[in-house]
Amino acid sequence: MKTIYAALALSIASAAFSQKTLERVEPAFWWKGMKNPELQILVYGKGIANNEVTLSDGIQIKDIQKVENPNYLFITVNTNEINVPKFTINVKKEKKNLGSYTYELKQRNSGSAERESYTSKDVMYLIMPDRFANGDEKNDSRPELTEKADRSLPNGRHGGDLKGIINNIDYIQKLGATAVWLTPVNEDNEKVYSYHGYAQTDLYKIDSRYGTNEEYRTLSQELNKRNMKLVMDYVTNHWGISHWMMKDLPTKDWIHWFNEGEKGFKRSNYKITSQFDTNASGIDKKYALDGWFDTTMPDINQKNPLVLKYLTQNAIWWIEYAELGGFRVDTYPYNDKEAMAKWAKAITDEYPKFNIVGETWLSTAGHISAWQKNSKTGEAAGYNSNLPSVMDFVLFSEMPKAFNEKESWNTGINRIYDSFTSDFLYPDVNNLLVFFENHDTERWNEIFKADPKAYKLGLTLISTVRGIPQIYYGSEIGMRGDKQKGGDADIRRDFPGGWKSDPQNAFNTSSQTAEQKEFFQFTQKLLNWRKGKEVIHTGKTKNFVPQNGVFTYFRYNDKESVMVMINNNEKDQTLDLKYFAESIKDFKKGKDVISGKELLFQNTITIPAKTSLILELEK
Template sequence: MKKKIYLGFLFISVIGVSYGQDSAETSENDNLKSESSFKTDIDLVEPPNWWVGFKDQTLQLLVKHQDIGNFIPQINHPDITIEKVSRGDNSNNYLFIDLRIAEGTSAGQFNILFENDKAQDLVHTYQLKSRATSSKEYIGFNSSDAIYLITPDRFANANTLNDIPITAKGEQDLLEKTIDRTDDYARHGGDIEGITTHLDYISSLGFTAIWPQPLLTNNMKSGSYHGYAVTDLYQIDPRFGTLDDYQKLSQKAQNKGIKLIMDQVANHCGLEHWWMKDLPFTDWVNLQANYEKHIANWNNDVTINSNHRRTTNQDRYTSKYDSDANSQGWFVSTMPDLNQRNPFMATYIIQNSIWWIETAQLNGIRQDTYPYPDKDFMSDWAGAIMTEYPNFSIVGEEWSYNPLLIGYWQKGANNKDGYDSNLKSTMDFAMQAKVVEALNEDESWDTGLVKIYEGLANDFHYASPKDMMVFPDNHDMSRIFTQLKGDVINTKMALATYAMMPRILQLYYGTEILMNDFEKPGDHGLIRTDYPGGWQDDSVNAFTGEGLSSEQKDMQSFVKKLLNYRKGSKAIHEGKAIHFAPSNGVYVLFRVKDDETVVLILNKNDTPTSVDLKRFAEIGLNGKSLQNMMTGDNLQWNDSIKLNKKGVVILTTKI
């Protein structure tokens, strides 16, 4: 079911009116306006603007205004037609207007006239823009990319004036204004400008894309810093900056060859979202009746939260009760679950994603909590985006260590129920865990490095392994340095392994300087620690290296060499992967493309060991010269190689 079906078949026409007729108030020549002629008597219209030249020529406007349900909208424009008008069934303060924009319509402004029988006419000027980029030129992320995940509030504070906004739209409504860097769950002041300021640093490390956690307004009473409780889906949080700041970040990143990925949330919003005080439909959010009972009596034992049983999406034996409790329950009590089965909500979410792609010139979307929303809607959502932007990329979060569940969500999966997600990329939590287990465990027949070997063997299940995203850690789990018990050598081995796999690579900010959560393992506030040097009074500055320990500087250098080589390696981006079962504490993975071969050697032996290279004869390296990627030393690939110490060795034929 595609977006046009939501618009064309599921809306109920509740107002009978002949649209497009001449009006005493406007004439056809008046409809294309200049920027300076903008006028509005309406509180809110979303999307706030749109574009000409889409494949899908439909558009639905959400109009919110006191008693707007008593008004009839009219548009007098030869290329723009009102196809249907719908009222909310829970509030008279909403109209949903379905428009059709004819092919070839020129960009410009036109007036929407709202009339009622009391002669209290209202006018709103709406803008259709020209598209800055054609659909095919929106190039997404892929296996050639290394993505830098950032918690914006904790990365860098470049503009202290927006710490407590005083001029931004909606600032009077922001509930959590206090900046307190001593509180791990309060706002610390990091902002968009802080990311933009340090793009050179990010690029120098070898990253080719950035993924900031959500930057939209989180007008919540507490814990608003993380961004996942959005209270305005069309507004950059004033504490992060402005829309202009976000667009500048996008442009400057692209100028440096860095792609921008937007973190979006289709499953839920924040409890303080403006529509929660005036819901347009009786089913705008899931369990809405329970919510109304809940707020009437906060001590009432009313079911609201999800059961978090995500396997119900694939389970052929699942009960409807369990399935509904997963997809219709709220993520937590402060994050209302959006009802994507409501066609107006479905269209709202799809249009919002497209609006941000066009507005910020995005290269990709990371979609939060992917298995929680209605899965048929998620297929429609991804399908609508990929139909409009065929070279775009979307990655979905499925936090599972079971490859069967992860693979289910990737486009092209051979699912028994016939489900096709239209989702290009999924997050490989299973492989993330296997690498950690492999390095933490002692070596035996079924423990240690064999976990990586058998983990990659599961790739037969995936529709496209190289389009999956692997990572050492993220904003919701302990830092990789913590997971590996503070072992620097094991951390280097892990990072190199993730980087050499047939995958898209993502690293969390601070991994390159051994940031950790030893004090309170797993504590989200600590995991999302301030990046040293991001604040003017920081005594340590990781951007310049000032105050870093020798181990931190060494790791920073290691990551820089690793990712900058990876950036230019066709063998790692596209090459065939061949690996050999671990033997005597050594695991070897090859990536081969044309005349380039990259060799990853993981050695867990604390004492010198010799590796018989004749075992790898099928790779065809005998007699060839290879270079150690980290040291620059050259060696001849003959009968054997001696490994003097525990660690990782990366060799390449590209000298």
């Protein structure tokens, strides 16, 4: 039986309508005082377009758009012209009232338009909610949702939820992270593999196995109280095949179809470099952008103005409702780039400080930088994305190679140095997301067999270079996972202690093993030191070509200077300090950030094998 989403999910007591004639209204409510006063309301019900729709209180409808499916209407109003907090949408036929809905225009929270978003001051902590902590066992399985919890299944639902994250905010804060990125938590009502959340079936509703819309907002508010931020993983490229609209499409071109294959399905060729290939064939570009990610993930057509408006309003709705601190957008280059430029601009026009990072999984800085706002490489291709931030996949791909191979002219730590030589391509290098793993990649601690030295090298690097560092849940206690052998489920293991039956609770630092403590304490020390270091957040960088497997760079501004040395060699290395004279200047010593010890500068400096050194320079 279909349900009244707005009434059930958001408890709008004033909503009252016939389930047959008026089944859904999206968005369920809106706000007064938006910079863009135009609001498009989707109303859905059997044959609704064949009826008369009016608004109460003399409110004028600016536009009613009918589509090929008579079960949909798209009503546009100007909220600046509405002077009542609530009005009624009425559906009539021959003066008979067939259904009604009381629509609310709420008052915006003070300062919401200028809400702070994540920046290079932050460290982002990535969580897969189903695998982090189970705070409410009663919602593990839900009668209205298909897949039930079964922790014995690697790819099944395990029961992690929003309450589990709320219960462990103190742990995340103590670690030193200041922004929390959750993989999607909107409803994903697919039959299997629903735990990852990327095949969403309702864009206005939190999956009830995670909790409620209200709990999601509570999580955000609890983070905000601690000067932390909640980052939503937003998906514009595809929805789940079980999405309620997929069962009754508003228009055929709401999604992309092909003439071949079952129901017009064609898998993407994933060659998103074709977006900027001036010589690309039309068919290859079409397969890259319009092909589906999978049979269960229909590819959304953002070129359709109604689709684009729906996605834009939904994004703004979540920002305003949940007091969000930013977006991460999945599979960004797979979308129509002109439409997405409008999407990003509409959001940042409404929220000028709001940060959006796109998943730009490409292999060269030229391709990645083209997706950042005001990029010269994008401009050369006749395009401006309006997207504030991109992910540094070049650094990500070079790091495991660099720390896992012998040194030569173009291998080892030289890979890291070379990756930074392309920074001139980015219009805003401080707004790059830097990372060495995430929920789709091999775990760093698996690659390096849980060697704390390798972890410390990697974390030192991403925490002290330009950009916004992102770490993945569990790495801070040495968690492993073999994607090659165990698939995605193995790199998304349950956090130990997130379930009552777990034999050990790693959230409790006193219960951590000696091995876990070594990872955790280094992470905690480094990230909490980073919090107050403007020189790391926005300072300039001076790189020195690696010597004997040691990469040295300085972060500096007018007030302070930090020297970072990363020894990737299997042996201790001694370097002549005169080589760094232009950056050391008249500094006489340095304070080791991790140990707290002072190091007097003499003629040389020795750094042990496979270690890093972070020195705050002092006179």
